[in-house]
Amino acid sequence: MALFSKDVAPPKPAVRNDAPVQPGGSFIGPNVTVEGTITGSEPIVVEGTVRGKVNLTADLRVGTKARIEATVHARNVLIEGKLTGDVSADDRVELVASATVDGNIKAPKIIVAEGAKFRGSVDMGSKVPHETADAQSAKTK
Numbered sequence: 717m718a719l720f721s722k723d724v725a726p727p728k729p730a731v732r733n734d735a736p737v738q739p740g741g742s743f744i745g746p747n748v749t750v751e752g753t754i755t756g757s758e759p760i761v762v763e764g765t766v767r768g769k770v771n772l773t774a775d776l777r778v779g780t781k782a783r784i785e786a787t788v789h790a791r792n793v794l795i796e797g798k799l800t801g802d803v804s805a806d807d808r809v810e811l812v813a814s815a816t817v818d819g820n821i822k823a824p825k826i827i828v829a830e831g832a833k834f835r836g837s838v839d840m841g842s843k844v845p846h847e848t849a850d851a852q853s854a855k856t857k
Contacts, residue, residue, distance in 0.1 A: 741758050741759035741760060741761065742758060742759075742760045743763070744761070744764045744766065745763055746764050749767070750764065751768055753768050753769045753770075753771070754766065754768070754770045755770075755771045755772065756772055756774065757772070760772060760775075760776050760777070761777045761779060762776070762777070762778050762779060763779040763797075764781070765782070765785075766785070767784075769787050770787070770789065772790040773791060774790065775794070776790035776794070777793075777794045778794065778815075782799075783797065784801065785800045786799075786801045788801060790806075791807050792807050792808050793805045793823075794810045795812065795832075797815065798816045799815075799819065800817075801818075802819045802820045803819060803820070803821045804821070805823035806824075808823050809827070810827040811827065811829060813831035813832055814831070815833065817835070818836065819835075819836045820836040820839070821836060821839070822838075822839040824840060826840060
């Protein structure tokens with residue numbers, strides 16, 4: 717590409733590889749399928765298949781090869797693969813460019829990278845729902 721060319725190379729999507737399994741964490745490999753409920757207080761990296769429910773007080777990383785069909789809750793959720801189901805987090809949910817999420821997301825902080833696929837609703841913990849705000853404004857008039 718020439719310095720002053722009209723052709724602009726599209727930016728390459730970044731894949732997050734900077735979140736290794738922390739000490740005491742668990743890894744679910746690409747050839748592993750878990751059906752049921754996963755609970756715990758240590759970080760988990762999933763590269764395999766999970767069906768059911770995930771409830772962690774630590775971080776969850778959904779790797780690029782992961783296929784999750786579950787309701788998910790963790791402190792932080794980083795999604796690189798495919799997740800079908802509702803996601804909630806105590807701190808934040810991040811969808812990188814390779815992520816595909818079909819479900820609702822609820823967290824105080826939500827990051828969606830360019831190229832990520834998402835279908836659902838987002839709730840960032842607003843304190844006053846729309847119906848309540850409309851009713852209060854009608855009463856003050």
